[in-house]
Structure formats: structure tokens, C-alpha cells
Amino acid sequence: MLDLLDYRRRVSEMYRNVRLSSDPAAACEEFRHARDTLFRTHPQSALGPQQQAAFTEIPYYAYDRAFRITVPIEPAGDTQTYEVDLGGDGHFVYTRIGRVSFELPTGSGSLSLFWIQGYGGGLFVPFKDSTAGKTSYGGGRYLYDTIKGADLGTSGDQIILDFNFAYHPSCHYDPRWVCPLSPPENVLPFPIPAGETLR
DSSP: OHHHHHHHHHHHHHHHHHHHOSOHHHHHHHHHHHHHHHHHHOTTOSSOHHHHHHOOOOOBOOOOGGGEEEEEOEEOSSOOEEEEEOGGGOEEEEEEEEEEEEEETTEEEEEEEEEEOSTTOOEEEEEBOTTBTTTBOTTOEEEEEGGGTBOOOEETTEEEEEGGGOBOOGGGTOTTOOOOOOOGGGBOSSOOOOSBOOO
């Protein structure tokens, strides 16, 4: 448990440094280096021991400022709750609390924002774009999971969507993990060539 506490603390500090930086591109470079170190060395890495021994670095698209935007949060007109059985980790329940609409160089779309149910809660934003199964994990990627420290920042009724920080869930790396994936409402019909990619 102390290993997990340490891992989450480090991830939270990585995102805190990003939020405090005035240079998102430089902050992203430092973030990626720190994440590589966690994957390579930490006992709570998503990688198994053999994977860690062979690991060099996580592949990413080059940082592109056009994929960093700040958009208003639209209240959810209605709520939708999803429940995922995570095996030994119990049930993961999350409910739609809002929506964001945005324009990127590759298309216009919208994503639902979810609140993780349970003690303390947390913001959760999974998505799947048309790179899934080609240059990104077929199950999609995450932008926010604040329970685990993945928090790019909000201000009032606005939220930062920086797709350069989009990352694959742990189940992409090792089948021992069971992950909640993007629901149909967060599937985008266009590519987002930013963030974590496949080799």
C-alpha cells in the first residue's frame, strides 16, 4: 500500500508541475521524462517485471499546441451512470456531470465529463478517437482521472483539455489490469494525433 501511496503522490506532483508551468510544451517534456522513470523503476508501474527490464520509453506524438484548449463546461442535461466490474478491485461507477464542446485541427466534437462515485469521488474523462486500434490503444485513452492524480486543471466553469497528455490505461500494458474504457458517448469520429501513441 505504501508503494501505491508513493506512486500516486508522484503522479499528483507531476500534474501539479504542469498546472503551475507557464510553458506547456516544456512542462510536457518534463512530465514525459518523469513518467518514463516511473514506468521503468517503480514497483507500482503498469508494466510487469520483465516489461520493466526491457523498457526504454513511452512513445508519444510530438507536442502540438493546437491540441491544448480551454473550454467551458456545459452542465449535464441528464445524468447517465456506468458501472464496470474491475474484478478484485470491485466496481467502478461513474456518472455524467457535464459536457464540453471543442474544435481541434482535425475536427469538432464533444466529450462527457464523469464523476467517479464513492468516497471523495473524482473527475474522469476517457475518450476514443479514430486513431484507436491504429496509432493508439484500441480501447481509447484518458485525459483526466483525478483519483489517481491525472488533473490538467479547471478554473471556474472552464476546463483545460490538453490532448498532448492523453494516455493509455494500464490494461494496454499488461492484462493483469482491468480498466474502465470510453463509453459510446465519448467516441470521436476524427483522429487526435496527440499524446501517447503506439510504436
